[in-house]
Amino acid sequence: MKVLVLNGPNLGRLDLRDSSIYGDMNFQGLSEFVIAEGKALGLECDVRQSDSEVEIINWLHEAAEKNIAVVINPAAFTHYSYAIRDAAEMVKAPLIEVHLSNPLSREEFRHTSVISGVANGTIGGFGPDSYRLALIALANIKN
Ligand code: DQA
Secondary structure, rough: OOEEEHHHHHHHHHHOOOOHHOOOOOHHHHHHHHHHHHHHHOOEEEEEEOOHHHHHHHHHHHHHHOEEEEEOHHHHHHHHHHHHHHHHOOOOEEEEEEEEEHHHHOOOOHHHHOOHOOOEEEEEOOOOOOHHHHHHHHHHOOO
16 A cells, blocks of 8 residues: 655754754654655555645645545644645545654644544654554554
């Protein structure tokens, strides 16, 4: 099964972000980790990152059209992008929201996710393992 693993703004520069929150893995390392973990589960992960809301929406349209499962870390868009939420809602294959950190243990503005309501589930707080746990869940969901 193919999986689109979509990552939102600033995740491409994990090397510059607060490592006490996001850990020490840069985005290249995270991508390689996700691809390897996916492969071990029989999943073919296509890992993408964009700082552009438009590009992420286009990728969700692609997932909707081709019926591809999605793991998405919408990053800051999580908290306010109704456009990404609406695009995520179009995806009929499983869609799982992930976060490296636990947004609920951070600033108040991160406590709202406009995406969770259209996701099969949300996993946060486990660093790169959040992605691995999402892939395990996907592998167990029957389409
Ligand atoms: C994040 C959490 C968001 O609140 C934040 O804006 C991010 C990353 C995470 O993976 O922990 O950029 O989605």
